[in-house]
Amino acid sequence: MNFKTKSLAVLLIISMFLLSGCEVYKTLYGAAPKEAAPTPKEAEKVIRLEGESAKDPSNSAKEAYSTATPTAHDPFKVGENPLGPFDKGKLLGFTLQQWLSASGIGIYSVDDENAEIDLSFKNLVPNGVYTLWCSRITFPPNPNIVDMPCGAEDGSENSFTADDKGSGSFSLKLKPLEASTKETASMVALAYHSDGKTYGESPGDFGSNTHVQIFFMMPVPTSNATKFQVPIKFVNHIDAGLPEQDVFVEEEKKEEMKKEEEVMEKEQKPPVTGEVTKKEEKVEVSKEKPVVIVVQETELVSLSPQAEDPDKDTDLVFTFTSPLNENGEWQTNYGDAGEYTITLTASDGESTASRDILIIVNKKEETPTIDSAKPIESGLAIDETKAVEFSVAASDLNKDTLTYSWKLDGVDVGNEDTYTYAYQSTYDDSGTHTVKVDVSDGLSSASKIWSVDVKNVNRKPGLEKIDDIKTKETDKITITALATDDDKDTITYSISDKRFTQEDNVFTWQTDYDNAGTYEVTLSANDGQDTTEQQFKVTVENVNRAPVIIDIIQKK
DSSP states (O other): OOHHHHHHHHHHHHHHHHOOOTTTTTTSBOOOOOOOOOOOTTTEEOOOHHHHHHSHHHHSEEEEEESSSOOHHHHHTTTTTOOOOOOEEEEEEEEHHHHTTEEEEEEEEEEEEEEEEEEEEOOOOOEEEEEEEEEEEOOOTTTTTEOBSSSSTSSSSSSSETTTTTTTEEEEEEEEOOOSSSEEEEEEEEEEESSSSOOSSSSSOBBBEEEEEEEEEEOOSSOOSSEEEEEOOOOOOTTTOOOOOOOOOEEOHHHHHHHHHHHHHHHHSOOSOOOOOOSSOEOOOOSOOOOEEEEEOOOOOOOOEEEEEEEESSSSEEEOOTTOTSSSEEEEETTOOOOEEEEEEEEEESEEEEEEEEEEEEEEOOOOOEEEESSSSEEEEEEEEEEEEEEEEEOOOHHHHHHHEEEEEEEEEOOOOOOOOEEETTTOOOOOEEEEEEOOSSSSSEEEEEEEEEEEEOOEEEEEEOOOOEEEETOEEEEEOEOOOOOOTOOOOOOOOSTTTEEEEEEEEETTTTTOEEEEEEEEEOOOEEEEEEEEEEEEEOOOOOOOOOOOOOOO
């Protein structure tokens, strides 16, 4: 069983227990609203939709309503009236299909005692006011639920407003949510407020002014790690296999009422005067509600109309308005999302009948694609001080605007429009590093990761210059070698002239009367890998010595 299936099963079990006990009667995300007061029988009604009924084009195209009074959640249908009807409230300004098209993804990150939630949403109610709830659910046999606003307990940090295109983002640093277990779980839910208000630490009245649109249940952790990330993908009630809870559609009128309206409509029609000649084409336009066809981008719209001619004297000819072709077909593509009203006309050569068809093309969300990347290799090796350039070329079938985020060892380092980041190493960068790029369309993202092994490059020691030396015979020459090493390596010294004696970095030569001359001397400093040399001249000048009387003898 995958995580999505497990989450659904858990959610259904939770719902059954939470709705079965009077003392703990809770909505899916909050406390049960107060019992609604009775209303007159003639009040208009709305109902909840579920499953295939909610996805049926004729229903998904219906306008969404609130309820006149708070309406308890009953996702597992254990109550007496799980789907309604309920007293109709205000028109919400969108269709059920538009409501269910909302989506959201993000990342929940934990680092010891710190946590962060970073979310992005699409297809929300344009300019709608939203709040985010971090709820805690206790599973049976002791079911319980506690609704808590994400962030501050007073609800001062959990709200945001969608933009005029229905997109939104939410980012918040907070305390880590309590880890989910087999007995309890943490859940994040997004609620829309149709009255444009938030209610602090309380979600508000579900059904009438607060409407949970999508939610996500945190999985049970697989380890005791104190630093981890959880990818978040929100789901709506219908896709989770539950009845829609917080928006409603009008209840279908009973068959008897429909017949009465049809009779009244016929009685109100004006009498027909005159006759229509055979050459004059009579057009009959249907007053029925348009047929609704719902497809996703890239799907083929192919209509097969059925009609009959009461005269049965000719074959009917069908024509379609754009974007359908003469065969009633339209191959949709990415970027075609929207609503299209086309007209189907059936003609017998003299008279025609027309019917409007509403085609709803839903956006088919596609993840961005990284078409090419440089370097091609995922594993690289370079020396310190060397540079390597990374770049990607990406595309998106939805033609969404793409953003780029480059990270070096998890730290943001660039988001240029050129989609290129140059990594320049230094002498302190030896080791393995990670370069990652995320390409996002605002809802989903594609990534590319490189591993860069930066090899250590030894730096030669620096040896101070030794000037040429001039001295005289019998003088003592002392040379002190001074060298530095940026790698902090141990330095050893040496000298090319054996007449010098060495003590660590100090070299001495006691000259005598036989050392006159010029000598080429090389002083060296070695860090274990590389050697730096310094050459200089030592000139010893001759010193005249007084004669020495060796002996005195008597001449013969």
